[in-house]
Amino acid sequence: xxxxxxxxxxxxxxxxxxxxxxxxxxxxxxxxxxxxxxxxxxxxxxxxxxxxxxxxxxxxxxxxxxxxxxxxxxxxxxxxxxxxxxxxxxxxxxxxxxxxxxxxxxxxxxxxxxxxxxxxxxxxxxxxxxxxxxxxxxxxxxxxxxxxxxxxxxxxxxxxxxxxxxxxxxxxxxxxxxxxxxxxxxxxxxxxxxxxxxxxxxxxxxxxxxxxxxxxxxxxxxxxxxxxxxxxxxxxxxxxxxxxxxxxxxxxxxxxxxxxxxxxxxxxxxxxxxxxxxxxxxxxxxxxxxxxxxxxxxxxxxx
Amino acid sequence: xxxxxxxxxxxxxxxxxxxxxxxxxxxxxxxxxxxxxxxxxxxxxxxxxxxxxxxxxxxxxxxxxxxxxxxxxxxxxxxxxxxxxxxxxxxxxxxxxxxxxxxxxxxxxxxxxxxxxxxxxxxxxxxxxxxxxxxxxxxxxxxxxxxxxxxxxxxxxxxxxxxxxxxxxxxxxxxxxxxxxxxxxxxxxxxxxxxxxxxxxxxxxxxxxxxxxxxxxxxxxxxxxxxxxxxxxxxxxxxxxxxxxxxxxxxxxxxxxxxxxxxxxxxxxxxxxxxxxxxxxxxxxxxxxxxxxxxxxxxxxxxxxxxxxxxxxxxxxxxxxxxxxxxxxxxxxxxxxxxxxxxxxxxxxxxxxxxxxxxxxxxxxxxxxxxxxxxxxxxxxxxxxxxxxxxxxxxxxxxxxxxxxxxxxxxxxxxxxxxxxxxxxxxxxxxxxxxxxxxxxxxxxxxxxxxxxxxxxxxxxxxxxxxxxxxxxxxxxxxxxxxxxxxxxxxxxxxxxxxxxxxxxxxxxxxxxxxxxxxxxxxxxxxxxxxxxxxxxxxxxxxxxxxxxxxxxxxxxxxxxxxxxxxxxxxxxxxxxxxxxxxxxxxxxxxxxxxxxxxx
Numbered sequence: 001x002x003x004x005x006x007x008x009x010x011x012x013x014x015x016x017x018x019x020x021x022x023x024x025x026x027x028x029x030x031x032x033x034x035x036x037x038x039x040x041x042x043x044x045x046x047x048x049x050x051x052x053x054x055x056x057x058x059x060x061x062x063x064x065x066x067x068x069x070x071x072x073x074x075x076x077x078x079x080x081x082x083x084x085x086x087x088x089x090x091x092x093x094x095x096x097x098x099x100x101x102x103x104x105x106x107x108x109x110x111x112x113x114x115x116x117x118x119x120x121x122x123x124x125x126x127x128x129x130x131x132x133x134x135x136x137x138x139x140x141x142x143x144x145x146x147x148x149x150x151x152x153x154x155x156x157x158x159x160x161x162x163x164x165x166x167x168x169x170x171x172x173x174x175x176x177x178x179x180x181x182x183x184x185x186x187x188x189x190x191x192x193x194x195x196x197x198x199x200x201x202x203x204x205x206x207x208x209x210x211x212x213x214x215x216x217x218x219x220x221x222x223x224x225x226x227x228x229x230x231x232x233x234x235x236x237x238x239x240x241x242x243x244x245x246x247x248x249x250x251x252x253x254x255x256x257x258x259x260x261x262x263x264x265x266x267x268x269x270x271x272x273x274x275x276x277x278x279x280x281x282x283x284x285x286x287x288x289x290x291x292x293x294x295x296x297x298x299x300x301x302x303x
Numbered sequence: 304x305x306x307x308x309x310x311x312x313x314x315x316x317x318x319x320x321x322x323x324x325x326x327x328x329x330x331x332x333x334x335x336x337x338x339x340x341x342x343x344x345x346x347x348x349x350x351x352x353x354x355x356x357x358x359x360x361x362x363x364x365x366x367x368x369x370x371x372x373x374x375x376x377x378x379x380x381x382x383x384x385x386x387x388x389x390x391x392x393x394x395x396x397x398x399x400x401x402x403x404x405x406x407x408x409x410x411x412x413x414x415x416x417x418x419x420x421x422x423x424x425x426x427x428x429x430x431x432x433x434x435x436x437x438x439x440x441x442x443x444x445x446x447x448x449x450x451x452x453x454x455x456x457x458x459x460x461x462x463x464x465x466x467x468x469x470x471x472x473x474x475x476x477x478x479x480x481x482x483x484x485x486x487x488x489x490x491x492x493x494x495x496x497x498x499x500x501x502x503x504x505x506x507x508x509x510x511x512x513x514x515x516x517x518x519x520x521x522x523x524x525x526x527x528x529x530x531x532x533x534x535x536x537x538x539x540x541x542x543x544x545x546x547x548x549x550x551x552x553x554x555x556x557x558x559x560x561x562x563x564x565x566x567x568x569x570x571x572x573x574x575x576x577x578x579x580x581x582x583x584x585x586x587x588x589x590x591x592x593x594x595x596x597x598x599x600x601x602x603x604x605x606x607x608x609x610x611x612x613x614x615x616x617x618x619x620x621x622x623x624x625x626x627x628x629x630x631x632x633x634x635x636x637x638x639x640x641x642x643x644x645x646x647x648x649x650x651x652x653x654x655x656x657x658x659x660x661x662x663x664x665x666x667x668x669x670x671x672x673x674x675x676x677x678x679x680x681x682x683x684x685x686x687x688x689x690x691x692x693x694x695x696x697x698x699x700x701x702x703x704x705x706x707x708x709x710x711x712x713x714x715x716x717x718x719x720x721x722x723x724x725x726x727x728x729x730x731x732x733x734x735x736x737x738x739x740x741x742x743x744x745x746x747x748x749x750x751x752x753x754x755x756x757x758x759x760x761x762x763x764x765x766x767x768x769x770x771x772x773x774x775x776x777x778x779x780x781x782x783x784x785x786x787x788x789x790x791x792x793x794x795x796x797x798x799x800x801x802x803x804x805x806x807x808x809x810x811x812x813x814x815x816x817x818x819x820x821x822x823x824x825x826x827x828x829x830x831x832x833x834x835x836x837x838x839x840x841x842x843x844x845x846x847x848x849x850x851x852x853x854x855x856x857x858x859x860x861x862x863x864x865x866x867x868x869x870x871x872x873x874x875x876x877x878x879x880x881x882x883x884x885x886x887x888x889x890x891x892x893x894x895x896x897x898x899x900x901x902x903x
């Protein structure tokens with residue numbers, strides 16, 4: 001197929017769902033999250049930030065909750081090897097679609113699309129010395145963009161070149177099972193809090209970098225779940241705004257469907273939602289994030 | 304053909320307006336079945352009757368009024384006709400649809416199409432009734448608006464006559480002059496100038512021949528069902544607010560062309576919104592004959608003009624020219640109606656000129672963005688071909704060739720036809736549709752905006768999926784424009800080709816199914832391309848102005864809507880491959896216009 005510009009995307013999302021969730025006591029992927037599941041929520045957030053869709057990697061015998069449209073599912077080749085196995089599988093699948101992937105675990109309930117984009121932008125811009133503390137003369141475009149938040153590396157909320165899959169396979173073969181082993185062997189660009197928050201959109205949307213907050217225990221989950229749904233601005237247009245329903249409102253809602261219900265709209269095939277003047281979605285389960293502006297418009301275009 | 308199929312008369316009336324003589328062209332059944340009517344049959348007629356290379360304004364250039372098998376049946380939105388010819392704006396095929404009583408009256412003369420050739424010696428009306436065609440003196444109406452000419456004919460000859468007329472712009476060969484009937488316009492492509500070049504002010508029709516239907520009871524039942532569906536949620540937008548409801552919505556999604564496509568949002572958009580104007584300016588709603596949707600929303604300006612308002616005329620005369628005063632935009636729309644000007648081409652050409660003035664390229668310092676009186680003044684100059692209007696009457700492409708100095712880079716046209724109200728960077732299925740369509744920058748014959756707005760595709764990252772979606776909408780448009788059914792009805796069909804085939808079968812008696820209609824769609828789209836190829840189309844014509852490829856749009860979300868040359872090239876190449884064209888956009892197989900295929 002010669003039309004490679006049409007085929008290749010800029011980035012894919014990979015969500016690793018195959019972890020044991022031993023401390024949680026139940027599969028994190030299926031935890032309830034504002035009317036949906038945690039896995040569906042996280043895949044939706046990542047999907048909003050990438051153009052190549054999302055791949056979910058599951059364990060061999062794992063049943064997944066229902067996922068959004070166009071999410072691909074891949075299977076870990078072997079259980080018990082930790083996230084590196086899932087990373088290899090996910091990146092191998094992602095390599096068919098894009099050069100870069102944002103990879104995360106399923107247990108990040110406050111992950112923001114702005115964080116995903118800020119990380120992926122790390123592949124584009126030139127390095128600064130502070131980002132390569134062990135290498136004063138960084139060699140070139142990074143293989144990994146690794147957030148370093150609150151003093152900790154965040155390999156499960158990071159950007160990876162998709163062609164690292166074979167390198168990871170070799171590490172697994174040699175029983176070198178930790179992400180740190182991979183980082184020793186490739187060009188890693190670290191983004192600390194300041195570097196991440198230099199992105200104005202991320203600074204506005206997630207100033208505390210709650211994106212990397214993960215839930216490991218039932219207490220973590222209950223505490224996270226008790227936070228209210230994100231506050232968003234919503235406006236209706238055209239016939240959806242008749243009967244005094246014009247103007248912008250501020251509403252708390254976790255998904256497009258929940259928002260539509262709150263403002264009295266039937267989110268059927270004749271209504272779509274545009275998020276932040278950008279992506280238009282007809283999927284009612286698409287997650288909303290703090291600071292979003294949602295425009296409900298008629299899908300019946302034309303004229 | 305002894306007995307034509309239901310819905311047809313099996314013939315076209317060809318009138319030489321030089322002397323009023325006429326012939327009857329038999330339309331074989333395989334042609335009718337292969338091209339249906341409207342736009343499809345129109346391209347067949349152009350191929351058959353138009354000499355290759357003829358200039359659009361030369362006497363030999365045919366101008367066809369084409370009806371369809373559904374006209375005259377009780378099916379809702381079927382009272383439509385196509386006007387087809389070679390465009391003086393693009394030099395290529397154009398077909399422009401309009402609606403209402405003229406379609407029915409024209410069909411009832413007993414013809415599936417009425418074709419004009421030649422040139423009358425002096426201004427004339429072409430009158431056609433059961434006695435045949437005749438020319439009558441129109442010198443008293445020459446110089447009047449289309450609506451005044453129509454009224455004059457009906458007052459003089461009787462209220463049963465229906466007329467399609469040109470305004471002063473058509474008489475003066477403004478390259479985007481319209482043909483109008485009862486306030487509706489066969490607007491795009493300048494066929495009003497073609498009619499004016501023939502010295503024909505109006506085509507007036509009156510007839511008593513009735514359309515036969517193969518299964519009348521089935522058609523009546525289908526009509527009742529369709530009527531019910533036409534009141535459903537798929538048409539709510541058109542019924543309640545009309546297409547102008549697009550304006551604020553497009554503004555919210557960075558798709559509203561502003562200041563000659565230099566921006567995608569207009570700060571003053573709320574002043575021109577349907578939401579506002581419906582409350583403050585609405586005076587009436589109306590519908591075409593045989594239509595149950597009723598999409599026409601009539602607003603009044605403070606000056607008293609009543610105007611049918613659509614998204615396209617408001618975007619073109621409003622945000623494109625940075626004019627925000629609704630009274631000015633309504634007056635400007637009314638002026639276009641009086642003069643007989645296509646509002647999209649007028650607005651696009653004027654916006655280009657305003658940018659030229661900004662850049663010091665055009666000596667018309669009064670013609671500034673945002674200046675409402677300048678907008679009204681320049682419309683008059685265009686309609687009369689005076690002052691700077693003499694240049695702008697040629698359209699933005701030709702005008703930019705005269706002005707030079709790089710002004711072609713921001714002339715908002717494709718193939719010479721000015722662009723409608725969709726920014727191609729933020730609607731990339733539409734971008735492809737605009738680039739490749741036979742008529743030029745055309746949202747209507749493409750319909751690809753549907754794919755961008757549906758929510759299934761990422762509208763700012765054009766891919767193979769966008770190409771396939773654009774092909775699908777182009778095929779559906781080809782059939783709807785040939786059947787003819789109004790596109791505002793399209794949302795009521797869940798399986799469009801099958802359902803349309805069902806309607807066609809009931810009227811004609813043909814054993815036609817959805818697969819055949821999809822093949823018919825492909826044939827019509829290819830036929831248009833083949834005609835254009837004959838008339839000088841080159842691969843360079845399937846492209847977009849450089850402005851869209853050089854300048855991305857930054858979105859509030861943080862993403863950038865970027866339509867690069869490489870992406871557009873790849874999408875066009877994919878379109879060619881999927882359409883069975885070669886890498887230069889030429890058909891791999893030549894089709895004879897009788898409907899049978901030949902291998903080149």
